[in-house]
Amino acid sequence: MNEDIYTLPNQIRVIRRHCDAGVSCCGFAIAAGSRDEEEKEQGLAHFTEHLLFKGTQKRKAFHVLNRLNAVGGELNASTGKEDTFVYGLFLKNDYERALELLTDMLFHSTFPQKEVEKERDVVLDEINSYEDSPSELIFDDFERSMFEDHPFGRNILGVPESLQTFKSQDFRAFARRCYTTDRLVFFSLSPLEDKKIDALIQKYLGQIPDSSAASVLKQRSSPLPVRAFKKQITRNTHQTHVLYGNRACSMYDEKRYALFLLNNLLGGPGMNSRLNSLLREHAGLVYTVESGLSFYTDTGLCSIYFGSDPKNTDRCLSLIDKELKRLREQPLSSAKLHFAKKQLFGQLSIAYENKESRALNMGKNLLYYNKCEPLSDFLTKIEAVDAMQLCEVASEVFNPSELSLLVYS
Structure with a gap:
């Protein structure tokens, strides 16, 4: 059984595969990570991912978290150097609930300032936990030297100096710049019938405006050669x-x-x-x-x-x-x-x-x-x-x- 792949008119790419298990998994892969931050934005990509859970135009933070948890599902996200993933695991019959929620989070998050203030302390504590774990921290220090003066050398979590400056508008600007439709992939692995999934994709993703900005990816600079240290x-x-x-x-x-x-x-x-x-x-x-x-x-x-x-x-x-x-x-x-x-x-x-x-x-x-x-x-x-x-x-x-x-x- 192979994957079906197609592209919506708004340039969102879709990949889905049918499976026989009772559990479904779907979400978004985004070609945006810490590499796409400007110097003054260190930690913004990861912080933005956190704030996707903190409220949308029609949901408060609790309602975002509770929407899948209430039916036994899981909501998760991660940020890397070059990508971000936002996805859910849930039962077959909750597919529409999950897709609607994920779409709402990705395209309608409001990044309220009061949530920024609360989550800032969470991220700072996450950084401090790394400071207490030398077996993890050493990887960040090694990459800092291996990719000196390049975004690859920055800690994905950021640094306190920049995190303390971020305001609500910074997250909205980053999302507009980097979460463009041409940088999005919607993936789905589910026992639900293909035609039902396609109908739901059209219902929730087909109406998203085309925000393609391929030139943004071309602005990425490659790291310079490194001298052994x-x-x-x-x-x-x-x-x-x-x-x-x-x-x-x-x-x-x-x-x-x-x-x-x-x-x-x-x-x-x-x-x-x-x-x-x-x-x-x-x-x-x-x-x-x-x-x-x-x-x-x-x-x-x-x-x-x-x-x-x-x-x-x-x-x-x-x-x-x-x-x-x-x-x-x-x-x-x-x-x-x-x-x-x-x-x-x-x-x-x-x-x-x-x-x-x-x-x-x-x-x-x-x-x-x-x-x-x-x-x-x-x-x-x-x-x-x-x-x-x-x-x-x-x-x-x-x-x-x-x-x-x-x-x-």
Whole structure:
């Protein structure tokens, strides 16, 4: 069963898929995030997302929150560097209730000043909670150095100095500028009949005025090249927290398939990842070690994180360097490559069964690729990766002269 994709006259793109489960998921993927903020607007994208829940032209904040919760549904949202998601999970018979609410939130939010004042403290507290979590904060500090003087280097939550200045009109202006119809994707995964969903989409989205402003996306500037750095920040933590990494390819680069497989092999979620096996299971030096990827439209980031007793930090880094050297210089045997792919296939197939994750992935695929790549096609491209491609990607991303290091001590 494939997804149906079409575009409304107002340029809102639609992707829907029928499923047999009793739960539906629908919402909006928006091509707007912290990258689209001006210097003085740091944190505005994330703050705007919060305020979508705080009142519309016909609803107060309580009524927004209660509309789906009252029937057992869930309402959620998230903000990233380049996108924002607003969506709901609910039972089949509540589809119209959910779609009407989401449309009201996205197109008719009023951003009342009294709610701005209350939510400002919530966001500031969210920032403070990160300050109390060095294992999370280090990622923001690493990106700040990796993308210096570029919006990618800013914390999505913003900074107190800018958050304190925002007024109701700032949120309305940001929504007008960035929540334009050509930057919107409506996604739907539901057991409801397709013709009923299409009728509801036409009823609630078909009448939205065309606010296309494609030129806004063209104003995005790409980050400048970065010079490898080594930094140490004193934070008086019990553990030493370490982040080690480099820029990587963009989400449109064909090398992303090899890098995706390489990352999973190196420090993915499996307890048998090379780094976990080496640093935790074999040497007993860490509790947490992982590698991660962030793909953006014109760049990417690959990083390795671990936390250890300060006396073990240098040894951990030495072991990681040896493992990265092995990946650069020693092609995997056919058996090891086969098992690495098999593990990834299993992880992706299990994740695909999660309805919320699948619906969000549908929206993201259409938002960035203007199509929805079936899982089978993605797996076929992973299957096509050979051992030498993994070495080539490892040599590029884990080039010793280009790796940057940030240490919290």
